[in-house]
Each structure stands twice: as C-alpha cells, then as structure tokens.
Amino acid sequence: VNNKGRFEEVAKASGLDHPYLPMGANFGDLDNDGFLDVYLGTGDPDYRNLVPNVMLRNDRGEKFQNVTTSGGVGHLQKGHGIAFADFDHDGDQDIFHQLGGFLPGDRFHNALYLNPGHKNHYIAIQLVGTKSNRSGLGARIEVVTNSMDGQSSFHRAVGSVSSFGGSPLSRTEIGIRQAESIKEVKITWPASGHTQSFTDIPLDSMVRFTEEDPAFLSVERQSFTLSVEAN
Missing domain, CATH: 2.60.40 (Immunoglobulin-like)
Structure with missing residues (x-):
C-alpha cells in the first residue's frame, strides 16, 4: 500500500501471500459492497499444478478472504480469461471463465457462474x-x-x-x-x-x-x- 509516498508490504496482513499460481485474473464486486473482489484462473497443463481456481473476497478494503469453497467457484480446470458482468441483468455481477489450455488434451468447456444475489444496491x-x-x-x-x-x-x-x-x-x-x-x-x-x-x-x-x-x-x-x- 502507498502510505504518504512510501510503500509498505502488507501481503501477509491482507491475506495475499499465498502462491496461487494464476494465469488469468480479474476484479469485480460480487456482493455490491463497493469493494472489488478478485477471481484467479490458476494452474497450467501439468497435472502437478492442478489447483482450484480461487475467489478472494475484499473485506472492506482491509483484507481478503478466500471464499472459493463457500462460493462454489473452485473449478479444477486450467483458468484463463475472466470477465465480471451482470449477464442476466438482475443487479449483481456474474463470472464468465474461459477454461482449458493450448494443448489438445487440455481443452475444456467454459464456465458461467451465476450470482445468487445479495441485498445491496x-x-x-x-x-x-x-x-x-x-x-x-x-x-x-x-x-x-x-x-x-x-x-x-x-x-x-x-x-x-x-x-x-x-x-x-x-x-x-x-x-x-x-x-x-x-x-x-x-x-x-x-x-x-x-x-x-x-x-x-x-x-x-x-x-x-x-x-x-x-x-x-x-x-x-x-x-x-x-x-x-x-x-
């Protein structure tokens, strides 16, 4: 973070010091609380790097919470492009995720995660x-x-x-x-x-x-x- 022109390392305090191995990433506000959350498309074609894609919820700009499991977005296929948008026009942002890699055996269907909704405006x-x-x-x-x-x-x-x-x-x-x-x-x-x-x-x-x-x-x-x- 920038503290009056001097940068401070706050990755650990913010919950961002884990090696997630992302290739794609994007920001969106999944609960309409005004703070941008992060979704990471992780992994590579090597099965040794088969790790779930990761959702990090922004907790009021103070730290990030790993809500991958509770959100049901921990897909295991290799992640690439990610887009946040209100695809169904119901007032909350959904996630479109392009999955699979460049090798023939690494191809996979893309995923669209629909937001269940929140009470925020x-x-x-x-x-x-x-x-x-x-x-x-x-x-x-x-x-x-x-x-x-x-x-x-x-x-x-x-x-x-x-x-x-x-x-x-x-x-x-x-x-x-x-x-x-x-x-x-x-x-x-x-x-x-x-x-x-x-x-x-x-x-x-x-x-x-x-x-x-x-x-x-x-x-x-x-x-x-x-x-x-x-x-």
Missing part, C-alpha cells in the same frame, strides 16, 4: 464521449450516496485494461451497499478534464451519460433467467 453507468473517446476510456466516476450510516463515496476509473484473455465492460457496474439514495454522480472526462455532476438518479438502475449533455438517460434492461439444457 447498485448503479450501472454507460459513458458516451463527444470530445473524449466514444467509450469514455480514462474517465473517472464518483458516486455519492446517502444511507443510515451517513454519506459514502464510491470511485471507479473507466479503462480498457484487463488481465490475460479478459476484457472490461462497456459499462461500469458499481455496488453501493445499503444506500438509501444516490445524492450525486460526478463524471470527469479525460479529454477536457471537465467534471459534470448529476442528481436525482434512481437506485438499482442503468444510466447513460453523454459528455457535455446536462441530462442523463435511463436505460431499460429486462432481466432473464439462464437455464441449462442437455444436448
């Missing part, structure tokens, strides 16, 4: 740049909420970088815990550095912000149920 944000790039890459987002515990701020940066074999979303999905309302959303655009502020945004919704436009657009999304059918 969220907001999904899509940016449209005009002076900035179309996708708003490089923009900074701040969501300010009100709750019984007071006011909280949630920060995200919009980027194009992910891990090996993965890709970020075209929208930014932000968990906002037990927020009672969204006080304000601030967007700082990359080209101009200008910050726009928006209010009266509903909880548990997807909204689109266009650079230099003072209004926002609510985007309707229909949730659906994914089912497994035998071939």
Whole structure:
C-alpha cells in the first residue's frame, strides 16, 4: 500500500501471500459492497499444478478472504480469461471463465457462474464521449450516496485494461451497499478534464451519460433467467 509516498508490504496482513499460481485474473464486486473482489484462473497443463481456481473476497478494503469453497467457484480446470458482468441483468455481477489450455488434451468447456444475489444496491453507468473517446476510456466516476450510516463515496476509473484473455465492460457496474439514495454522480472526462455532476438518479438502475449533455438517460434492461439444457 502507498502510505504518504512510501510503500509498505502488507501481503501477509491482507491475506495475499499465498502462491496461487494464476494465469488469468480479474476484479469485480460480487456482493455490491463497493469493494472489488478478485477471481484467479490458476494452474497450467501439468497435472502437478492442478489447483482450484480461487475467489478472494475484499473485506472492506482491509483484507481478503478466500471464499472459493463457500462460493462454489473452485473449478479444477486450467483458468484463463475472466470477465465480471451482470449477464442476466438482475443487479449483481456474474463470472464468465474461459477454461482449458493450448494443448489438445487440455481443452475444456467454459464456465458461467451465476450470482445468487445479495441485498445491496447498485448503479450501472454507460459513458458516451463527444470530445473524449466514444467509450469514455480514462474517465473517472464518483458516486455519492446517502444511507443510515451517513454519506459514502464510491470511485471507479473507466479503462480498457484487463488481465490475460479478459476484457472490461462497456459499462461500469458499481455496488453501493445499503444506500438509501444516490445524492450525486460526478463524471470527469479525460479529454477536457471537465467534471459534470448529476442528481436525482434512481437506485438499482442503468444510466447513460453523454459528455457535455446536462441530462442523463435511463436505460431499460429486462432481466432473464439462464437455464441449462442437455444436448
């Protein structure tokens, strides 16, 4: 961690000092508590390195908890690209995992883990740049909420970088815990550095912000149920 310009080694205290042997990795907020969790795609084609893929839950930014077994995501096949997204539009992030390696005997079906859901709220944000790039890459987002515990701020940066074999979303999905309302959303655009502020945004919704436009657009999304059918 960066402590006033001086870096301190906190891997052991944070629960991150275990050699997990990952090849792919990505970040997402599985319980919408505002803290990014980590999923690791582990292993290699050698059976001696056959280890479960790993889920680490971010405990309020203080440490990481290994919830692989309780979450049911400890797949043994070699892990590659990982994507977090609300695939079924029900308000929580699911996990898509590309599995298997480059050898013919290492091929395997990909996996989609559906999130069972939590009681926390969220907001999904899509940016449209005009002076900035179309996708708003490089923009900074701040969501300010009100709750019984007071006011909280949630920060995200919009980027194009992910891990090996993965890709970020075209929208930014932000968990906002037990927020009672969204006080304000601030967007700082990359080209101009200008910050726009928006209010009266509903909880548990997807909204689109266009650079230099003072209004926002609510985007309707229909949730659906994914089912497994035998071939």
